[in-house]
Amino acid sequence: MSVRERIAAIQREILSGSVTPDQARQWLMTLVALLGKVHDEQRIADHEYKLVLLKCLQGDEAANRAKIRAEVTPEYQRSREAKDTADLVVEMIRSCKVFTRSLDEEMRLTR
Numbered sequence: 262m263s264v265r266e267r268i269a270a271i272q273r274e275i276l277s278g279s280v281t282p283d284q285a286r287q288w289l290m291t292l293v294a295l296l297g298k299v300h301d302e303q304r305i306a307d308h309e310y311k312l313v314l315l316k317c318l319q320g321d322e323a324a325n326r327a328k329i330r331a332e333v334t335p336e337y338q339r340s341r342e343a344k345d346t347a348d349l350v351v352e353m354i355r356s357c358k359v360f361t362r363s364l365d366e367e368m369r370l371t372r
Contacts, residue, residue, distance in 0.1 A: 264298050267291070268350060275353065282364050289357035292350055299350050303343035310340035 262270075271288050274280075313336045317327035331337060 264295055264302070265346060267295060268299075268346065268353070271353065272349070275356070280360065282361065285357050285360045285364075289354060289361065292354045292357065296347075296350050296354070299343070299347045303340075303347050306336070306340040306343040310334070310336040313337070 271291065274284065275288070310331070313334050314328065314331040317331040318324060320327060322330075
């Protein structure tokens with residue numbers, strides 16, 4: 262299972278709404294562990310896109326047109342997907358942390 266597939270599976274489970282404390286803790290650990298891989302992919306994809314952008318900028322046309330031409334390439338698409346995936350993982354980590362904190366607070370108040 263790829264990193265994106267694992268993230269999508271966790272996202273589907275979170276969306277189902279029936280989250281247990283153990284699941285939230287497990288997802289948090291998994292997402293934190295995957296974040297490094299996601300950042301690696303983002304860095305590589307960004308580099309490849311910037312090489313395409315540089316090549317487009319070296320032409321004789323205006324910079325804004327060269328940028329638009331570079332933004333319709335598969336490298337740009339990959340770069341955007343990697344960035345969006347990284348943003349999603351960070352938000353999912355935050356959500357899991359908030360959920361577990363709220364459970365901890367509930368348990369503390371019931372004592």
